[in-house]
Each structure stands twice: as structure tokens, then as C-alpha cells.
Amino acid sequence: MPRGDGKGPPGWKGRFRGCGHRFTIPRQAIIETLEKTSEHLSAEDIYLKVHKQYPNIGLTTVYRTLEVLAQMRLVFKFDFGDGRARYELSHSDSKKDHHHHLVCTSCNRIIDYTDFIDEEVELLNKTEKALSKKFNFKISNHLIQFYGLCEKCKKTAGPLGG
Amino acid sequence: MPRGDGKGPPGWKGRFRGCGHRFTIPRQAIIETLEKTSEHLSAEDIYLKVHKQYPNIGLTTVYRTLEVLAQMRLVFKFDFGDGRARYELSHSDSKKDHHHHLVCTSCNRIIDYTDFIDEEVELLNKTEKALSKKFNFKISNHLIQFYGLCEKCKKTAGPLGG
DNA sequence: ATATCTGCAAAGACTTTGCATGAGA
DNA sequence: TCTCATGCAAAGTCTTTGCAGATAT
Numbered sequence: 272m273p274r275g276d277g278k279g280p281p282g283w284k285g286r287f288r289g290c291g292h293r294f295t296i297p298r299q300a301i302i303e304t305l306e307k308t309s310e311h312l313s314a315e316d317i318y319l320k321v322h323k324q325y326p327n328i329g330l331t332t333v334y335r336t337l338e339v340l341a342q343m344r345l346v347f348k349f350d351f352g353d354g355r356a357r358y359e360l361s362h363s364d365s366k367k368d369h370h371h372h373l374v375c376t377s378c379n380r381i382i383d384y385t386d387f388i389d390e391e392v393e394l395l396n397k398t399e400k401a402l403s404k405k406f407n408f409k410i411s412n413h414l415i416q417f418y419g420l421c422e423k424c425k426k427t428a429g430p431l432g433g
Numbered sequence: 434m435p436r437g438d439g440k441g442p443p444g445w446k447g448r449f450r451g452c453g454h455r456f457t458i459p460r461q462a463i464i465e466t467l468e469k470t471s472e473h474l475s476a477e478d479i480y481l482k483v484h485k486q487y488p489n490i491g492l493t494t495v496y497r498t499l500e501v502l503a504q505m506r507l508v509f510k511f512d513f514g515d516g517r518a519r520y521e522l523s524h525s526d527s528k529k530d531h532h533h534h535l536v537c538t539s540c541n542r543i544i545d546y547t548d549f550i551d552e553e554v555e556l557l558n559k560t561e562k563a564l565s566k567k568f569n570f571k572i573s574n575h576l577i578q579f580y581g582l583c584e585k586c587k588k589t590a591g592p593l594g595g
Numbered sequence: 596a597t598a599t600c601t602g603c604a605a606a607g608a609c610t611t612t613g614c615a616t617g618a619g620a
Numbered sequence: 621t622c623t624c625a626t627g628c629a630a631a632g633t634c635t636t637t638g639c640a641g642a643t644a645t
Contacts, residue, residue, distance in 0.1 A: 288620095291624095292624085292625090293618085293619055293620080293623095293624065293625065294619095295618075295619075295624095295625065295626085296618095297625080297626070298625090313609090314609085314610080315609085327626090327627080328626085328627085329626070329627045329628070330610095330627090331610090331611080331612090331626075331627060331628080331629095332625080332626055332627070334609095334610065334611075335611090335625080335626085336625095338611095348514065350512035350514070352510065352512070354608070354609070354634095354635080355608080355609060355610095356609085356610090373564060373568060373570055373572070375570075376573075382568055382570070384564060384567075384568070386563065386564070386567065387559075387560045387563055387564070390556060390560075391556065391560060394552060394553065394556050397549075398549045398552075398553060398579075399579060401548065401549055402535060402546060402548070402549070402579060403581075405546075405548065406535060406544055406546070406583070406584070407583075407584040407587070408535050408537075408544070408579075408581050408582065408583055408584065408587075409581045409582040409587050410535070410579045410580070410581035411538075411580060411581045411582070412579070412580040412581065413577070413578065413579045413580065414576065414577070414578045414579075414580070415575070415576070415577050416575065416576045417560075417561060417564060417570075417572045417574070417575045417576075418572070418573060418574040418575065418576070419565075419570050419571045419572035419573045419574065420570065420571040420573070421568070421569075421570055422568070422569040422570065425569070425570075425571050450645095453599095454599085454600095455598095455599060455600070455643085455644055455645080456644090457599090457600065457601085457643075457644075458643095459600085459601075460600090475634090476634080476635080477634085489601090489602080490601085490602085491601070491602045491603070492602090492635095493601075493602065493603080493604095493635090493636085493637090494600080494601055494602070496634095496635065496636075497600080497601085497636090500636095516609095516610080516633070516634070517633080517634060517635095518634085518635090
């Protein structure tokens with residue numbers, strides 16, 4: 272059983288080591304924070320949460336860890352248009368948890384949906400293969416987002432929905 | 434024939450007026466720049482191009498105009514992960530020109546593709562309707578991007594492709 | 596004539612970098 | 621022991637804001 276090394280189910284430590292990185296307390300804390308939440312946390316969000324338990328972990332470390340994690344493809348970095356990046360664990364190993372986003376352009380609310388994902392993913396995989404071949408491009412990820420007005424903002428907003 | 438007001442084919446002036454905005458020289462120049470290019474320009478890119486012909490148009494105006502245009506849904510603002518936003522005319526009236534993006538995570542090259550778009554758009558429309566109903570969300574746009582390594586970077590890059 | 600738009604400069608917000616200290620293997 | 625990671629502070633980059641003058645209708 273190739274796991275149970277660092278702490279928590281997946282072999283985080285092994286993954287880090289495998290990429291030439293160390294699995295430190297701050298990194299572990301940051302991953303745990305990402306695992307615990309179902310929200311789309313910004314670097315500062317993560318920093319604040321981590322900071323409660325480990326007050327000496329700094330924002331810089333959060334940024335640096337997220338960069339490492341993104342490079343290892345363990346987290347995905349999103350831009351929802353509000354000027355700060357959001358981070359999510361990939362979960363891409365276990366296909367469960369895969370979802371796409373609905374972004375409210377008025378209040379910036381994000382809704383995850385998993386409905387229709389199967390059909391989408393099926394088409395995406397097909398498309399990915401075709402694109403890979405045509406453009407000789409090694410595709411490793413995709414992003415799908417729908418933009419519009421959420422229930423609340425639909426009522427409030429005028430024709431422009433600003 | 435409800436056009437030919439400002440300059441150039443579409444009734445830009447009318448559209449601006451319709452939204453309570455004025456159609457000024459800077460705005461016209463910015464739109465023309467967007468129309469002329471097939472690239473994904475950043476605010477500064479646009480500024481530099483516009484600036485050649487109208488040296489007194491400032492970067493601030495470019496940002497402000499792009500914001501207005503985005504609000505009017507005439508341009509779409511993209512984030513390709515390199516820290517600066519890119520802008521593209523929507524073209525959404527004439528369905529032609531609609532494309533999605535392949536983003537190279539190594540060199541940040543962007544490839545537009547229109548292949549398979551039809552199938553994708555068909556599924557997207559279906560999904561949009563279903564999502565709109567389920568979440569009572571008024572969807573007005575979507576974003577699809579594939580991330581990976583382009584031909585060049587595939588050769589150069591190691592297993593991580595950083 | 597008046598509300599909107601523009602440009603410059605300054606401010607703001609998020610993210611990255613430099614460097615000495617501390618921790619992991 | 622030696623390399624990698626961390627934290628603080630400072631710097632960097634893109635973007636937004638304030639305000640007086642210019643412009644469009």
C-alpha cells in the first residue's frame with residue numbers, strides 16, 4: 272500500500288519527494304485546508320485559515336506552495352474575473368469531484384455543477400484527442416465556465432446586469 | 434439600414450448611444466484596433482497600437498473603454514494565466530469567428546481553434562439551458578480553454594512541462 | 596450648456612523577489 | 621552537512637481612482 276506516509280490518505284509526501292520537493296508542515300497545512308473546504312479559496316483565504324492553526328506561516332509561503340502544487344498539477348488555479356486567483360485541489364485522479372463552474376458576473380458568486388458533466392467530459396475527451404493530433408499539442412487540462420447572472424442578481428440587475 | 438453611423442460596418446455609434454455612452458475617437462480607435470488584429474491583445478498591447486496613430490490617447494482610456502465594451506458584451510476578457518488580461522471582440526452576433534482556445538502553459542502561446550466547435554457549441558447550448566433551469570441562472574457567455582504544451586514546448590520541456 | 600469622457604499622476608491590489616534564518620534528508 | 625523551504629520586507633506589475641480640462645450631443 273503505497274501511501275500513509277505524510278499524513279492523510281493520498282501519498283502527499285511521496286508525491287512531493289517524487290518531484291524533488293519536501294513535504295513540510297506549511298505545505299501539509301495548506302493542502303489540508305484545501306481538502307477541508309468546498310469553496311474556491313484565494314491565496315489570502317488560505318493564508319488566513321492556515322494562519323489560525325499555524326500563526327507563523329506566511330502569505331509568501333502560501334503563494335509559493337500553491338505554485339509548486341499547480342506545477343505538480345495537484346491544484347488548479349482559476350480566474351473568476353475578480354482580480355484574485357482561486358485555487359482548487361485537482362482530484363483528477365479519482366474522477367469524482369470533477370465539476371465545472373457557473374460564474375455570476377454581478378456578485379461573483381461561483382456555483383459548482385456536476386450535472387451534465389459526463390456528457391461534457393465525453394465530448395471534451397474526444398475534442399482533446401482531435402486537437403492534440405491536429406495541433407500536436409499535449410493537453411493536460413481543461414477549463415469550462417459559464418458566465419451570467421445568478422438568481423439573486425437576475426432580479427436586481429437591469430438589462431445590462433452590471 | 435440601421436448602420437453606417439459612426440464608422441465601419443456595425444453600428445458602433447448606435448450601440449454606444451443605446452447604452453448611454455458616447456462614441457468617441459479613442460473608443461473608435463480601440464475598436465478598430467481590436468477589429469484589425471487576430472491576436473489576443475492585452476490592454477497595453479492595444480494602447481501601444483492605438484498610440485501610434487493617436488499619441489495622445491492614454492492607457493487609462495484603454496482600460497476604461499475595454500471595461501465599457503466588456504459590460505456591453507462587445508468584447509470578452511480572457512485570462513490565460515500570465516497575469517494580464519486579454520481582450521477579444523465578441524463577434525457573437527455573426528456566429529462565425531467563434532472559437533475556443535488552446536493555452537500552452539509553458540510559453541503562453543494561444544492557439545485558436547474552430548474545429549469541433551459546432552459539436553461543442555451544440556452541447557454547450559444544451560447544457561446552458563439545463564443549467565439555467567436548474568440554478569435559475571441567466572447564462573450569457575461561456576469559456577472553454579484547454580491547457581497543455583504546444584509543439585515546441587513538448588520537445589523542450591521535461592516531464593513536468595514547467 | 597451639460598453630462599460624459601480623457602489624460603496625467605498617484606494610489607491600490609495582488610503577487611513575486613531578495614536575503615538571512617531555519618528545517619529536512 | 622548541505623540543500624531546500626520559510627518569513628519578513630521591499631519591489632514589481634497590472635489595474636483603478638481623483639481631478640481638472642476637453643469633448644460630444
